[in-house]
Amino acid sequence: MTTITTQQPPAAEAPSPGATVLERLSVGAETSARRRRWFSPRNLLRAALPLGALLAWHVLSETGVIPALYFPSPVTVFEALGELVRSGELQAAVPTSLARAVTGLGIGLAIGLVFGVANGLVRISEEIFDSSFQIVRQVPFIAMVPLFIIWFGIGESFKVIVISLACVFPIYINTYHGVRHVDPRLVEAAQVFGLSRLRTIVTVVLPAALPQILVGLRMSMGVSLLALIVAEQVNSRNGIGHIIFVATGALRIDIIAGAILIYALLGVVVDMIMRFLERRLLPWK
Template identity: 45%
Template sequence: MSSIATITIRPGAVERRAADAKDDGTLARQRIEPASAAGQGVPRWLRRLSGPILLVLLWHVASQTGVLPGEVLAGPSTVIGSAAKLIGTGELQDAMVISLGRALAGLAIGGSIGVALAVLAGLFRLGEDFVDATMQMLRTVPNVALIPLLIIWFGIGEAPKIALIALGTAFPLYLNVYAGIRNVDSTLIEAGRTLGLSRAAMIGHVVLPGALPNALVGLRYSLGIAWLALVFGEQINATAGIGYLMANAREMFQTDVIVVCLVVYALLGLGVDFTVRTLEKVFLAWRPAFSGT
């Protein structure tokens, strides 16, 4: 029976521990263990939760001891009670659906425009000459400064809110997709030409897959900006949504409802970011990446 050896790889050194080693020269089977996996007793998900939990505990202690007065910021227990009331009446769920719909609609419009322009500018020099300078100029204009114009152009309905989100999400996707296309390894391009790939095949099998990592990074940036733009957009005469709940709570000095809305914004953003991270694991499984030590 062959013995089993465990090898733990560490930077600069290799430690081998053999169990029941035999002296007859029989080759032992070996099990490789990464050094990053050794000695991790606490699950990673628990370590990731420790920061938010500690913050909430500090918040609770400050509220109970009077260091943080209720009129300045309601305590966690009050916030949880307000959230339960809003969930019980259905207001919170309806607001979440409406706000999420606005954010996704704006992202779909702005993202489609940003990606299309990035592909045009990245693949063709003529497209770059017509598109890139204009996009670089417009991206420096603060989106919030455009709210008066959007109201004049689209009124005070849903259109200016979605347009504001679309403007905010178009530029990160444009910049990252454009950079991804232009930074594709030239050796891959030369290899494709050597294999006789057509221009369409080169774009479909080499250029666009090579730009995908940058595109997903741009999508994560765009999602973050979408929530920021949504906060401002829902202040434009909104009659529903999370921003509408926040505006009403601000008028009534209800800090507990404001905190509930902020937490909902954060959770929605965390949820869509988790979705993009999952897409990265699926579509970029071919690319080894450093995951920390």
């Protein structure tokens, strides 16, 4: 986690040897502004708690308050991660796990968005589908894992389906409520100007519901990592879950803790992606 919060931003493009003084000053000012943004009080405050937790973990481990037999120190965990990097296991596992998470997330988002918009706009669609969504939503996706194993086996399809099911409902609920609560006067104004129903949806309804949709997207992205952890505990032959499975059999608690940190780091990356999207899509917030 510390890498994310203290990482230097990419350097601005260096001016060519023939650049004017003003061009050189502009590049220097841009680089300086980026550095100030990365090390702003707000970002430093965000990094304070994770760094403090890491420091407390190290101190408690070194003083023996946390027995190394049950939970190793951060130094030992980072050494285990270095071992995985040197062997190439981590570089092979992370893309595999990300591919599963992204595939399941994409399927879940597509289903949730389509039905969220349809049920929010069309009364007959809501009456047919919404009650079924609400019933299935109340069932924890973890409880469906044994049935999915029986139905779909323990291969990749099972893992993608578990992640998809977990991601559908956050985006569906938020899209549905976002669309339903669009100001009717905006729709009436679009009709006055002669916009077709499709153009009204694309240019009025969806932009007005976008803040709520982004909330659902943030929640679905977070849930996709949770579902990934659950799915990879079942017969994983590759990915981060496979590393945890092998480490459990070898009683390598340091590797298990390191893999958990990788999951946490992916969560931080997801949060950074969502903050970037919100800044670009909702500049007024």
